[in-house]
Structures are given as structure tokens and as C-alpha cells.
Amino acid sequence: MKKAIVFFTLLTVLHFDSFSQSITKVEKEKVINEIRDVEKKFQDDLKAYGAEYAFYHYAAENAVIKRGNDSLIMGNLAIKKFYSNPVYKDAIAEWSPDYVDVSDDGSMAYTYGKYKWRIIDENGKTGVYEGVFHTVWKKMSDGNWKYVWD
Template sequence: MKKITNPFINIFILLLVLNSCSPKSETKNPAYVKLQIVKTEKDFEKLVAEKGPAEGFYQFADSNAVIKREHDTLIIGKTNIRNYYSNPRYQNVTVTWSPDAVTVSDAGDMASSYGKYVWTSKDSSGKLQVSKGVFHTVWKRQKDRTWKYIWD
């Protein structure tokens, strides 16, 4: 009986074996992704502090991002989010936040974070108004490997 050997099958089997033996890539490692999300949250917070909510929420939004705000209003799309935060009432505000927990998808391309925020503004009489709450953000890895929120 003649043994039939196809070099392509041998290469395919070798590649399968090598792939199964390789360590999990960093982009799928949950601990690594969690660190990326925490860093992204801090970079997001810093940009909002430096350039205001309109620019910060715009820069970190996926093109199809959605934010839910007062009275369960949904603002859809990063341009609409920028327009929402361009309202004069958001010009002199500060907001700080920090994630308490981050969850990562098995594929490593989606994550969610939640934690506490403090929103500070002045009313029309100049009196300081402080609002505290809990945020929940859903993140999506972009083709350029950055993270943008799709829900906030």
C-alpha cells in the first residue's frame, strides 16, 4: 500500500499544533485588557478636564455611540453627543470618575466598566451644584486597537 503525503496537509497540521501551543495574545488576556480599560477611563477623564465634556465625550466615542441622559433620553452618534455637551450649561463643569470594576469579553474586543462619578457645576446664581452617581460604560476595541465607548 502506497502512503500518500500532501505537504499542504502537513503544513496545516503543524500550524494548528503551533497555534494551540502559543500563549494567549495580550489583546485577549483579560488582565491586560482590564488595565487598558482603566487607562482609557483615566485618559478620557483627563481630556474632559482639559478640553471639556463636548470634546472629551466626542473623542472617546465610537461613531455609533449612544449615551443615556436625563429623562431616559438617548443621544445617538458621536456628533450628536458633541452637540449635546456643547450646550452652555456644560461649559463650566467638572466631572471625575473611577471604575470600580471592569469585565472583558472572551474575545477581548469588548469590555464594560462601572464605578462612581462626581459631577460639579454652578447654577445661574453661582451656587455650586454637586451630583454623584454610578456610571456604566461599554467599550469596543477599534481597528486601530484603541478603545471607544459604545454606551455610556
């Protein structure tokens, strides 16, 4: 009986330990650099292809963005529709994460930093909007990073 208890205790510990695997410091730095690269590609794609494309392309299917005081836009298709507004057609956004952190298992990450949007209104006047962004990234089953919160 004691052997059975020891066996099942050991089995339980090994089972739960397999779910709590953490990445090494070197691997974490590699993932942090991946996230910085994804943020840069996101910004480059926004400049090249527009906000509608970029915010849709980098969004997970169930992504959520917060815009305005209380507006939550849920799902990548709703996000694409939001950015299809003509006001974003020629908009330019610039940002760079001041901070990046990664979960211990390397499957989630978050960034924050400053952003600046330049938006041209219907009268041709350029408005500049600045603030702080916070993005939560999730590694998808295909190995790509998509944001789940912005």
C-alpha cells in the same frame, strides 16, 4: 464518503473555533489595565479640554448615551452637540471604575462605578450630582478603545 464527512466535520469545527478564540488570563489583565487607562485619560481630557471634547473624542461613531429619565442621545455628533450646552463649559466630572470586565476575545469591555459632576449654573452656583455610571467599550479597528454606551 466517510472520509469526506469526517473532513467536512473537522473543517466546520476548525472554522467555528477560529471565531471563538479567547484571550489568556494574562492578556485579559492587560486589556483590563488598558480600559482603566482609557477611563483615566477620558477623565483627564474632560478636565483639560471640557466635556464636549472628551465625550466626543472617546465616543464611537454610533455611540449612545442615556441622560435624564428617558433621553437617549445617539451618535458621536449628537453627543458632541449635547455637551456643547454652556452648562457643561466649566463642568468637572470625577469617576473611577469599581469593576472592569473584558469579553473573552478582548474586543469589548464594560466598566461601572461611582461618578460626581460639579456644574456651575448661570448664577455661579455649583451643583453636585452623584450617581453610578456604566460604560461599554469597544476596540476599534485602529486599536483604540471607544465607548459605545455610557
